[in-house]
Amino acid sequence: MESLVTAITIFVLAIFVGFEVITKVPPTLHTPLMSGSNAISGITIVGAILSAGTQHTTLTTLLGFFAVVFATINVVGGFLVTHRMLEMFRRK
């Protein structure tokens, strides 16, 4: 129970931080914000790596493998495409 409350505390505080930080992003950068935050939500990759690597059962290994694929697309695709867009905003 104790750890659940801690987790919820972190969840709520992180949402507040998110609101504070994101409201300062100007409309011009809303598309890169979406793709960039997409890349960050690929953080599930850490869970995927463990499932694919610890290989408890065939099923969990397979699920882990596909999760690694999905999350890697998110991470690599997200950060790269965001970088591509932001470079266009920077150059003049």
Place this chain on the structure above:
Amino acid sequence: MPAYLVNLAYLLASALFIFGLKGLAHPRTAVRGNLLGATGMLIAVVVTLADRSIISYQLILAGFAVGGLAGALMAVKVPMTGMPQMVALLNGFGGGASVLVAGAALFEARAAGLELTRQFTVATAASALIGGVTFWGSLVAFAKLQELISGNAVVFRGQHLLNGLGAALCVTLAVWVVREPEAAPAYWLLVAASSVLGVLTTIPIGGADMPVVISLLNSYSGLAAAATGFVLSNNMLIIAGSLVGASGIILTQIMCRAMNRSLPNVLFGGLGAVAAGKAEEDKVYAGKVKATSPEEVAMLLETARRVIIVPGYGMAVSQAQHAVQALAKLLESRGVEVLYAIHPVAGRMPGHMNVLLAEADVPYEELKDMDEVNPLFPETDVAIVIGANDVVNPLARTDPKSPIAGMPILDVDKARTVVVIKRSLSPGFAGIPNPLFAADNTLMYFADGKKAVNDLIHALKEAA
């Protein structure tokens, strides 16, 4: 590596994500911000790879190779006009990954015969539910944007009832997963039901409401990751997921406010499925629409001091952004002040127009928000509307019965002269006629966006 070091590294990664998003507050710092976020991700991945419970790296590396290649190809190949589809797909993969990771965690725990806590089972059910809806909802959004299926709202009788039943089924199955996590099919049935729910809830949302849906799915993909964080008791996942969730919610709010509609209205309203009657159109347009030529517009522009360009989805469709930039440059070289007025819901996702114009080398200082630019229209000589319709429809201000009543619009009708570049008088997404097209100070320039602007540039050069 001892657990406390792993957790400290995860904390560092979380902090880098926050710094990264903070960097997006300005175009100058944004590139660095994105790199900080990527660094955080790299740290998280490397630390996780050092975990001693990993017995084989083959599949992990194979997954990296497949996913990395696919992601990099998508990121490099996608044209800027295709960005809404790309983001929709990425949302989907995020949701899908959460479903798979939570599922793997559930079956691992079962195989190991662990006692499952309530936190674990509730979070697992939440991951399946949110992730499933996100994955399939995003695929539908992708298919609509890519025009693999009709982009219009798909509405049918009994739709709300069906969606309600689907949602009830999902909740029931989720309760089953929570109460009897040992029941083998419960998890997959929940994933299947939430997948169907994802499809059902996305098909009734059409064209111009896409910015809302994409923002909402963006938020879901973050919340799914946070739920998976609760499954794995991993604070970094919870933090990163919450940040993304908050970001999506904020964008959703901004989009809804920019249409003066509530979120339920967008999700369940089925707007865009019906077009205006011919009679209604005739009443607005008959005998009042003035067509113009590139030569006439060129003459207007020659004497103008301030020109405001109002882009909409039509500019994206005809890929006219480079031509528009060339026109603006030509005008600027003749001492005309050129600005761009960007409505928050112009295009198919938040910031869509800004990215297109940035691609065409338009400096971001010239891209003005609605609040910033509206006071300038009365002192503007020519407003050029290219491919926008509902966001410049004065009915939003004047007709309380209109479907767009109260929607904040760009006040282009207050400019001295309005030039509307459009292929025909066909209505926009809201399906209603636009009195702006028949206004005394409006000239209709009927042509494809890109060709129209190129002809205009030609006419301007001829006249000089």
